[in-house]
Amino acid sequence: MPKLALIGGTGLNQLQGLEPVTEHSIETPFGAPSAAIVEGRFGDTELLFLARHGVPHSIPPHRINYRANLWALRELGVTEILAVFAVGGILGEMTPGHFVIPDQVIDYTWGREHTFFDGKAAPLEHIDFTEPFSAALRLRLVECAQNLPLDCSPSGTYGATQGPRLETAAEIRRMSRDGCDVVGMTGMPEAALAAELRLPYAAICMVVNPAAGLGETPITEAAMHEILVQETAVIGELLRAFIDASPQ
Secondary structure (H helix, E strand, C coil): CCCEEEEECCCCCCCCCEEEEEEECCCECCECCCCCEEEEEECCEEEEEEECCCCCCCCCHHHCCHHHHHHHHHHCCCCEEEEEEEEEECCCCCCCCCEECCCEEEECCCCCCCCCCCCCCCCCCCCCCCCCCCHHHHHHHHHHHHHCCCCEECCCEEEECCCCCCCCHHHHHHHHHHCCCEEECCCCCHHHHHHHCCCCEEEEEEEEEECCCCCCCCCCHHHHHHHHHHHHHHHHHHHHHHHHCCCC
């Protein structure tokens, strides 16, 4: 039976419906993960939850220990990972309240520890990253979103920026020309590290604001938080449907 982990970011530090059983504080060859990994029950299913930005929410995107996070989940026997991201919408239909199950990623980050295969931690290896997200997990997510039904795009390109500042309007125009549908700060190197560990990995993007230069009002944390509260409740519904549809 698959062992599922959920990596949550902004707004998802406490997953409604998850009944904690125990916590795992794991030291990895790359240091400590962002937070203790919560093992619990979500309905009748065992689930592991990792708060990407720590508890309390304090670790900026460029300082997250992505390698330790992914390594620790593998050490706990995880076989599938769902990652949840709060993002800005670039494409016209990507408005606040919309969800996206991305199938591609463009990496604009720099200076992050982005690989296990650095010649020190592990011998050099070049992984095939043509498809950065697991097709099987994505298909299950898309089917569940359609059955709910959910205002959700079944594909899209996630642009990963450095942060923690938001982007300029010119940067968003560039990303739009590049083909990005949404923009976030934590999708990379997380997706690539999961691929290096051969861990099936898929993402759920919650659009919480129009990207820079695309909205009629300034981007504020208060406005983003209001959308996050609404969308995190929906994530619980989607997760339940995903678990029910999982192979036993």
